[in-house]
Amino acid sequence: MSESGKVSLPTPERIEEKKLKKGDRVVMHTCIESEEEPGKIWTCKSDQFTRGKGVFAQDSVFLEGYSGSFAPEFLQKVVLPSEDERMLAALEESQQQKKEDNIELVEWEERYTTLQRTYRELDISAGETLELLHETARSLAETQKRLRSETYHLKNANYLLERANKKLAESQKLIRDLKEEKSKIFAVHDEQCVRSSEYYNELIFVKGKLAEAQQTIVKIQKRIDEQVCWTGEDGKELAGDIEKIISTEGKS
Numbered sequence: 515m516s517e518s519g520k521v522s523l524p525t526p527e528r529i530e531e532k533k534l535k536k537g538d539r540v541v542m543h544t545c546i547e548s549e550e551e552p553g554k555i556w557t558c559k560s561d562q563f564t565r566g567k568g569v570f571a572q573d574s575v576f577l578e579g580y581s582g583s584f585a586p587e588f589l590q591k592v593v594l595p596s597e598d599e600r601m602l603a604a605l606e607e608s609q610q611q612k613k614e615d616n617i618e619l620v621e622w623e624e625r626y627t628t629l630q631r632t633y634r635e636l637d638i639s640a641g642e643t644l645e646l647l648h649e650t651a652r653s654l655a656e657t658q659k660r661l662r663s664e665t666y667h668l669k670n671a672n673y674l675l676e677r678a679n680k681k682l683a684e685s686q687k688l689i690r691d692l693k694e695e696k697s698k699i700f701a702v703h704d705e706q707c708v709r710s711s712e713y714y715n716e717l718i719f720v721k722g723k724l725a726e727a728q729q730t731i732v733k734i735q736k737r738i739d740e741q742v743c744w745t746g747e748d749g750k751e752l753a754g755d756i757e758k759i760i761s762t763e764g765k766s
Contacts, residue, residue: 533562533586534575540589548588555592562586 534540538558542548559576566572574583 533573534558534589534591536561539592539594540577541592542584542588543590545588547584555594556580556589 536558539555540558541553541555542551556577556579559578562573562575564571564573573586575586575589576583
């Protein structure tokens, strides 16, 4: 914006400077193509040009290695360092690498010195080393002997374990058989309980009938007491009547 407060529009020369030129290096951004090869530097194959007129005008540019034209609005111009700057950067990187190599060399020298000092402190003679080897061989022989003994005991333990597993299988089979026998016994017991229940019900029924018969006898005895005792033919007739009454009460 100018001092008078008006917006200064870019001049045609300024617009022309911003246009891409042949040989310019660019990078794609904010488009699908930029996600496929992010950060890739493209080289303009042609100057930026305009297609169409009026509302159909569209800026385009051709890129090397890219099929068809591309919209400049999705391209960002990249300014690469000159050859001297690249050489200077390579020199600085080489000097930095040299410093790191010198530091690593000093560390290796310190390690070598420490190793030599350790060897001098140890100072183990050949005779002591040989004795140490003999002692190690004796220990190894004893270890092998102990290992053979433990292997023998392990075999015995495996044999005993197999026998125990066999007995366990037999016991499990016996338990299954006992369970089956128990189930059968319970089935018989349940059946007997059902029968006992039926017998008990019949017994109750019989007791009921017996009580009814006793009541009938009491009634008959009461009638007999109320009547006069007869002898002879009249007595027989009375006895027959009593039997009829008992028979009738029993059927009821």
